[in-house]
Amino acid sequence: MDRISVKHNKFSIRQRFRNTGTAGLISDLLNPLFLPPVVIALLAILVELPLRSIAWITAAALIFYTIIPLSASLYLLKTKQISSIDLPERKSRNQLFLLSLGCSLFAFTIYTVANTHIIIPIIALIFLINAGIGYGINFWWKISMHSASGSSAGAIFLFFSQQEVLPASFATTILPLLILLLLLPLIIWARYRLKIHTWTELLAGAAAGFLLTIIELTMLTVIW
Known part of the structure; x- marks a missing residue:
């Protein structure tokens, strides 16, 4: 049974932390729904976009990558269409994958039409492609989207x-190391500790997220 209290058809943050502890906190803070806005906001800052541009780009990311999918997840939990916000059952993920695909498409379209810095729509397209691939894989294997999202970031x-697209700074040097060597292992540990995934599912997610993103970025930066 899941580790979230749904006794009264509502999500309780306090009860969840009480039941899941540090692993649950790490899992929630590094949720795939939260990482895209952070990645996009950091990229917008690093390429030194105007403050107004950073604000609307980040707001759009929060709406399409976080608020809409998270609201849908909580609704499905409330109506008992899913048993847990962690989505331990493979088939329960299909609806949210489709919603994430639609939201990712809207975000990509908005960033492209707005003619913002080229790095923003490229990343939005990466999120869209990876969501589509994740949806396809989910029909036969429940790999970890937490670890995939972390390694992709x-x-x-x-x-x-490495491509010197971003201005050279301490942040651009330390960010990949911080994510891949610290945050990603924490994500993998937390999801395994919560018994949501096996080691195979977690490592497969991390490998897929990293390799697909590198391949896609290599192709897109040549084509775009």
């Missing part, structure tokens, strides 16, 4: 720091 900053 690390791959993004690693790729651009």
Whole structure:
């Protein structure tokens, strides 16, 4: 049974932390729904976009990558269409994958039409492609989207720091190492500790997220 209290058809943050402890806190803070806005906001800052541009780009990311999917997840939990916010059952993920695909498409379209810095729509397209691949894989295997999202975020900053797309700074040097060597292992430990995934599912997610992102970025930066 899941580790979230759904006794009264509502999500309780206090009860969840009480039941899941540090592993649950790490899992929630580094949720795949939270990482895209952080990645996009950091990239917008690192390429030195105007403050107004950073604000609307980040707001759009929060709406499409976080608020809408998270609200849908809580609704499905409340109506008992899913048993846990952690989505331990493979089939329960399909609806949210489709919603994430739609939201990712809207975000990519908005960033492209707005003619912002080229790095922003490229990253939005990466998120869209990876969501589509994740949806396809989910029909036969429940790999960890937490670890995939974490390794993908690390791959993004690693790729651009090596390609000198981002201005050279301490942040561009330390970010890939921080994500891949600290945050990603924490994500993997937390999801295993919560018994949501096996080691195979977690490592497969991390490998897929990293390799797919590097391949996609290599192709897109040549084509775009």
